Amino acid sequence: MQKSNEQLITELVGFVSEMVPVNVEDMRGKLSGLLSTYAVEKVEDDETHPDLTDNVKLYLANKKLEGMALNSLKSYKYELNTFSSFVKKRTEDITAGDIRIYLAQFEHLKLSSLSKKLTVLKSFFGWITGEEIILRDPTSRLKAPKKEQRAPKSLSIEELEMLREVCKLPRERAMLEVFYATGCRLSEIQALNKDDINLQSMSCRVIGKGNKEREVFFSFKAMYHLRKYLMTRTDDQEALFITLRKPYRRVGHRAIQREFKRIAERIGLGHKVHPHVCRHTFATLTLNNGADIVAVQQLLGHSSPATTQTYAILSDERKREQHKKYLVQ
Structure with a gap:
């Protein structure tokens, strides 16, 4: 020093x-x-500047106070730390050119992934500019790349039935039915407890993104297989889904993902099936079956109907049916 x-x-x-x-x-x-009363430390050219690191910590602390989901916080922290390690400048010295050069190194990524990285940076620089930590926002003139207009991947009715048939354990079938019937996110199901389920109304309340609570519903099929799974348990754990082996504990995110992959590999769909696909399938099939888009939006916990709209892709059969039913001849 x-x-x-x-x-x-x-x-x-x-x-x-x-x-x-x-x-x-x-x-x-x-x-x-x-x-003599200051502690001065030289920042080498190959070191991340502490000024930028401190501002990232301040921004993330603010996001946590605002109620940002833990998984989102981890994702934002990773993206901003990666950026800080690359740029190695004081926050106020970072330019739009620095950000373009940083993003250019990810040319192998999809446009949607690049857009996500820029969204995080825009949020960070927008906030610290608003807090008057820096005078200008270097991301203000940067436009996000146009995303590919693709419908979210979902399962067909036939694929869903095939998955149901190859489930071997009560827990496998219960997981599949609960994820599909509720349209919930992985984190929402993983956090559920047995006491959260209202058996009379066949529903429960989950905590989604932004710490928002909503009610979701089970099908008769989901309730039947969930009860069947719970009857096999002799533990005293409160979690709705637990590990198969002792010591019993709440099943983790990765374990649930592996469970879905194992089921799907039995019919050659290991590359396509994961917990979030059940959410896509719930949204696509219910909308295809005539569900009100506002109702589906609320069931999914989307803040904007535009997000739900991406699922409103009618099947060819449904298009023909609608044409025949509503065409004025």
Whole structure:
């Protein structure tokens, strides 16, 4: 630390003496006294600047207070730390060019992934500009790349039935039916407890993104297989889904994902099936069957109907049916 102070004093004295005539020794003494109460540390060119790191921590702390979901916080932290390690500048010195160069190294990623990275950076720089930590937002003129207009991948009715048939364990079938019937996210189902289920109304309340609570519903088929699974358990765990082996505990996110993959591999769909596909399937099939889009939006916990609209892709059979039913001849 002392060495850094002395180096800074030498550079400051040299810089000022080139501009105006000064008593070098006198100036060095005064600067030494002034900086004696400061801890100066030189940031090397290959080091992440602590100013940017501190601002990232401040931003993430604010997002946590606002109720951002834990998984989203982890994702934002990873993206911003990756950016900080690449740029290695003070926050106020970062330019739009720096951000373009950073994003250009991910040319192998899909446009949707690039757009996500830029969204995180826009949120970060927009917030610290609003807090007047920096004077200008370097992302203000950067436009997100146009996303591919593709409908979310979902299962056909035939594929869903095939998955049901190859389930071997009561837990497998119960998971599949609960995920499909409720349209819930992985984190929402993973956090459920047995006591959360209202057997009379065949429903439960889940906590979704932004710490928002909503009610979701089970089908008769989901309730039947859920009860069948719970009857096999002799543990005292509160979690709705637990591990198969002792010591019994709440099943984790990765374990649920592996469970879905194992089921799907039995019919050659291992590459296509994961928990979130059940959510896509719920939305697509219910909308295809004539469900009101506002109702589906609320069941999914979408803040905007535009998000739900991406699922409203009618099948060819449904299109023909609608044409025949509503065409004025």
